[in-house]
Amino acid sequence: MALIAVLLFSAPFIGGLIAISTGYKNEKILNIFLAFAGGYIFSITILHLLPEIFAEHDNSSAIIVLAGFFFQVLVTRLTGGAEHGHLHVHKHEHNMVFPIGLFLSMCIHSFTEGIPLGFMGTENGINQPLSIGIALHEMPAAFALLSILQSEHIKKKTVWLLLFIYAFMAPSGMLISSTLIQFLPEYFFTKILSFVAGIFLFISTTILFENSENHQFSGKKLFAIAGGVLLAIGVSKLTH
Numbered sequence: 001m002a003l004i005a006v007l008l009f010s011a012p013f014i015g016g017l018i019a020i021s022t023g024y025k026n027e028k029i030l031n032i033f034l035a036f037a038g039g040y041i042f043s044i045t046i047l048h049l050l051p052e053i054f055a056e057h058d059n060s061s062a063i064i065v066l067a068g069f070f071f072q073v074l075v076t077r078l079t080g081g082a083e084h085g086h087l088h089v090h091k092h093e094h095n096m097v098f099p100i101g102l103f104l105s106m107c108i109h110s111f112t113e114g115i116p117l118g119f120m121g122t123e124n125g126i127n128q129p130l131s132i133g134i135a136l137h138e139m140p141a142a143f144a145l146l147s148i149l150q151s152e153h154i155k156k157k158t159v160w161l162l163l164f165i166y167a168f169m170a171p172s173g174m175l176i177s178s179t180l181i182q183f184l185p186e187y188f189f190t191k192i193l194s195f196v197a198g199i200f201l202f203i204s205t206t207i208l209f210e211n212s213e214n215h216q217f218s219g220k221k222l223f224a225i226a227g228g229v230l231l232a233i234g235v236s237k238l239t240h
Contacts, residue, residue, distance in 0.1 A: 107166060113199065
């Protein structure tokens with residue numbers, strides 16, 4: 001679990017570090033990486049999360065998947081899509097209301113993603129592919145968040161502090177849930193996993209469709225998506 005916590009912290013921290021160091025110069029590369037991440041996240045949702053959720057034949061899980069999906073719709077409305085790596089810095093006025101709301105929404109989103117990992121022991125086959133998926137998602141999300149925060153002319157020290165706080169969100173969700181598991185019924189894990197699966201379905205499909213131009217994918221993006229899918233299948237084979 002310690003290695004997963006390091007991974008969950010390192011991915012957003014590196015994404016934010018790249019944003020602080022380079023500004024917006026890497027947006028084209030970011031889109032290719034997003035295509036790869038979108039293919040991976042969609043695939044692990046289909047290959048791992050949904051089969052685990054519906055193995056118990058609990059109809060309420062489907063409702064919770066929908067709840068997670070539409071929760072992410074609301075989050076995206078508040079963040080402008082930054083949580084799945086999209087930059088819209090030119091649309092915002094320079095005031096503190098937007099960056100505070102954006103940062104808090106992104107932190108809640110990241111914390112929620114980390115919660116299922118705490119309920120799963122290190123022996124669980126979903127743990128590794130899910131943690132990789134969260135890491136692949138959090139890196140471009142942090143890149144977008146820090147790019148937008150910098151465009152709001154926030155002090156450099158404050159930007160660094162916000163990056164550290166954000167990078168701790170997913171590991172915090174995992175660590176807190178790992179301590180609460182002894183006080184909560186086992187089926188609670190499935191409910192949380194269902195909610196996160198809904199979030200992942202929205203994020204992955206949004207990344208894939210927003211990453212296309214005129215509903216067509218370039219050769220590079222198709223190659224990146226295929227790479228993400230193949231990685232998910234490979235991880236699936238290794239963890240089962």
